[in-house]
Amino acid sequence: MKTPAIIIFILLACSGWILDKWMFDRKRKRRRDYYRNVYLKSDAWKRKRYVVLKRDNWKCRYCGKRATQVHHKKYARNIGREPIKWLVSVCRSCHEALH
Numbered sequence: 001m002k003t004p005a006i007i008i009f010i011l012l013a014c015s016g017w018i019l020d021k022w023m024f025d026r027k028r029k030r031r032r033d034y035y036r037n038v039y040l041k042s043d044a045w046k047r048k049r050y051v052v053l054k055r056d057n058w059k060c061r062y063c064g065k066r067a068t069q070v071h072h073k074k075y076a077r078n079i080g081r082e083p084i085k086w087l088v089s090v091c092r093s094c095h096e097a098l099h
Contacts, residue, residue: 031079034079035079039079039080042080044080045080048070048084048087049070049087051084052070052084052087052088052089053067053070053089055084055089056088056089058089059089060089060090060091060094061088061089061090062090062091062094063091063093063094065091065093065094066091067089067090067091068091068092069089069090069091069092069095070087070088070089070090071087071088071089071090071094071095071098072086072087073086073087073088074086
């Protein structure tokens with residue numbers, strides 16, 4: 001009689017894990033979509049991007065070419081709260097290599 005209880009326990013544990021993974025993936029996708037479609041088009045990001053490019057004299061931190069993009073070395077828990085020191089100016093080819 002203990003076997004069905006063990007099986008039920010295992011099934012419940014697995015379903016909880018599957019639900020947690022699904023919720024995590026869903027939250028991550030919503031966060032990524034907000035980041036790409038809202039934050040990167042915001043005035044706040046444009047100002048921060050300009051400050052970083054100007055700080056680095058519009059030069060790629062990795063190869064020295066003209067920088068046109070900004071790379072996040074780290075991401076903040078809250079979108080838009082990353083400090084300037086976590087951002088670096090990069091050229092397109094170096095940015096692609098970093099990702």
